[in-house]
Amino acid sequence: MLWQEAVLSLAERGNEQATTFVFNRAIHACGQARRWQQALQLLDQLQQERLRPTTITYNSAIGACEKAGDWKRALQLLHALSEQPLSSTQVTYIAVISACAKAEEWQSALFLLLDLQQSRVQHNVAIWNAAMSSYISRGLWQQALDILAEGLCRQQVEADVVTYNAMISTCTRRGQWQLALSTFASLVSLSLQPDLVTLNSVISAFGAAQRWEEGWALLLEMPKRNFKADSFTFTAAINTCQSGQWELSLAALEYMRMQALQTDVAAYNAVVSTCGTASRWEQSLQVFKELQFILQADVITYSAAISSCGEATQWLQALTLLSELTLGRLRLDSFAFSSVIRACGKADLWEKALTLLSQLPRHHLQAGQVVYNAAQGAFVDHWQMAVALFCELLSQKLGSATSGAAAITACGRAGLWNLGLCLLEELRKHVVKLDESVYLAAGRNFLGPWQRAQDSLRTLQQSGLQP
Incomplete structure (x- = not known):
């Protein structure tokens, strides 16, 4: 029933006495349509007509507040319900907790869960699972884990597969x-018997751990567990191949097509990225073109394909893809620009890299540390540009070990080891933590002149001459 029809039927009933059931149905309809104000007005009207609200009445009103994210009114209704000779249910608490989660009032939700111990509501792991799922759906991973820990330790709730699934998924993400x-x-x-959700999440975890063998072993074991892998399973398995198993990722994509499994953009993106990681830019572009024919490529697809071409020094292909991306309606990101800039740098096209760097403001993008580091690599044989860019980075507090190492290398190649040492000192002042790349760059570029000076001095001494 539409909420307008429900409200209209109550308004046009004349002197006919409505029942609590009719009001409950109307309140529920308003809640489904996110019309919480009308739902609360109907609750007030019900009480004014001396009808007795039921637990269903309050649950419907609380559900309306939950959909609107009005956690305060949901709590008020829960309190009002507790003052009635009525009993709250798990549905009541789940709705109020979900309202708190929408407003990120996770402490209020936790207090409600703890209040269950003193209430007459029969509670079990289902209500804790619902609370966790509500927080996970909003990206509040830590709060979800806190709720789980509280439920298991303090409330002596016995976890089930749903609980473990939520925790595994949360930790992986x-x-x-x-x-x-x-x-x-x-x-x-x-x-406990894992289900398909469990196995999909565990394969994703193996992918994050770069343990592709174990992820694929679990995939191949699924038929023995009487599970049929779905599109999520294969996408997770493809993501385990990011360390270079490009043939395996292509085979998985082909199997998905043969089995008529839904192949979404995420699966194609993973294959494009895997081929790029393995320096198989031709295969990466082929999969990219297949995706464009079947589905709509997103900015992640373009960025992965551009990165594949960039790593293989295919700067013309990378520039072509970037041009397509900028002409489309997709929202650009700086990662795509950094990949093309890096490709131009490898091809010694520093002017083109500089042009791309200047185009960022036109696309409402900021040149962050990743972009600047890519540009530094492009200017490694042009010390003036490298030093100028490094100084710009320091002024914006974006200096890093990578950018410093590139500037020092540029100075070393130009024989300006004194300037390089000055840059090293500036880097030590502005960057808290320097990695070995900086000192290796300094060693490679400054050890040569020092070693040559030492050799010349030794030659003079062996000749009987005094310096």
Whole structure:
């Protein structure tokens, strides 16, 4: 029923007495349409007509507030319900907790969960799972883990497969693949039966850990567990190949097509990136073109293809792809520009790299550290540009070990080792942590002149001459 029809039927009933059931249906319809104001007005009207609200009445009103993200009103209705001779249910608490999660009031949600211990509501792991899922769907990973820990330790809630799935997925997305894999091991040790969601998340964790063999072993083991791999499974498996297993990623994509599994942009992007990592730019472009024929390439696809060409010094191909990207309706990012700039640098096209760098403001992009580092690499044989860019980086507090090493190398190649030492000193002042690349660059470029001076001095001494 549409909310307008529900409200209109109550308004046009004349002297006919409505029932609580009719009001409940109307309040629920308003909630589904995110019309929380009308839902609360109907609740007030119900009470004014001396009808008795039920738990369903309050649950419908709270659900309307939850959809609108009005956590304060949801809490107020929960309090009002507690003052009635009615009983709250799991549905009541889940709706209020979800409203708190939408407003990122995670502490209020946690207090509600803890309040369950004193309430008459029969609670189990389902309500904790619902709370976790609500936070995970909004990207609040740490809060979801806090809720899980509280439920397991303080409330003595016995976790089920859904709980473990949520935790494994959360840890994987936060880059905590070690914790994700140890959680899976705990699930197995408790003799819980993993489901397809579990296995997909674990394969993703193996991908994050760059342990492609174990990820694919789990994929091949799925038929023995009576599971049929879906498109998410194969996309996760393709993502495990990022360390260079390009043939495997192509085979997985072909198998998905043969099995009529849905091949989305994410799967193609993973294959394009994998081929690029393995320096197979031709295969990367081929997959990119196949994607354009079947689906709509996104900025990630373009960036991955551009990076593949850039790493293989195919600067003309990279520039062509960048031109297509800038002419399209996709939102640009600086990563694509940095890849083309790096490709131009490898081809000693520093003027083209400088032109690309100047085009960033036109596309409403800022040249961050990644772009500047790529440009520094392009100017390695042009010390004036390299030093000027390095000084610009320091002034914007974007100096890094990578940019410093490139500027020092440029000075070394030009024989300006005194200037290079000055840059090294400036880098030490402005950059907190220097890695070995800086000192290796200094050693390679300044050790030569020093060694030659030492050799000349030794030759003079052996000739009986005094310097």
